[in-house]
Amino acid sequence: MKIEVAYITNIGKVRYRNEDALLAATKVFSETSMDHPLYETLDIEGTVPFAVADGMGGHPCGDRASGLVLEVLKDAEPSSPEEVKDLIAKSKKVLDDHVSMVSECFGMGTAVAGIFLSGSRALVFNVGDCRVYRRRETLERITRDHTVVQDLFERGEIEEEEMRFHPERNILTSAVMGGYPEDPKVYVREIEIRKDDVFLICSDGLWDEVSKDFMDACISKGVREASLCLFEGAYAGGRDNISFILLRVL
Secondary structure (H helix, E strand, O other), X not given: OEEEEEEEEEOOXXXXXXXXXXXXXXXXXEOOOOOOOEEEEEEOOOOEEEEEEEEOOOOOOHHHHHHHHHHHHHOOOOOOHHHXXXXXXXXXXXXXXXXXXXXXXXXXXXXXXXXXXXXXXXXXXXXXXXXXXXXXXXXXXXXXXXXXXXXXXXXXXXXXXXXXXXXXXXXXXXXXXXXXXXXXXXXXXXXXXXXXXXXXXXXXXXXXXOOHHHHHHXXXXXXXXXXXXXXXXXXXXXXXXXXXXXXXXX
């Protein structure tokens, strides 16, 4: 399989550090900030991961939590949804172990979302409010947030677009956290892959800042131009760290 991919993690305009991290195939980008999206074409063999992690603000060591979780995923080749759940459990154990050595990191945590590409199929997953979208004819979200507002939406109390503005939009109902006994809830599904499928993996610094219609309009322009469009749109507000991976199956 051949893909084109563009990705960026950026501190935004307001935060004093970037607590997001990216995993693009074999490369993890953490505790850094890029000025513009990076673009490349890759030949995919075996199972290859792409993921975004959003370290929890208001908790200690969020920047370390996001990077540590992606390091666990980097060399993994899961073949089933259960194996993805096992990987998330393993990443929580890594955070627990880190907390046992660095006590000031107690409560460190991160949201995470991603995709393991493998030939004509993929495993898509998330914990918290990082998301994966797929665009065929239109853009659709293919993960499920673990948030208070997701629950409100599923009960029919708010519309999906209202999730971006609701006062409780940042309250997570699950995350990968170190030091606490609770296991993270993991949403995972297996999907088929088609030529020209486009996938967008992102933190809430993107989807909370721009509308779904805006993202769809950007993505219709092609990966390289779309990545600039998405970043510029999110950075215009820039209230949070901004991280996303945009990839197209060739």
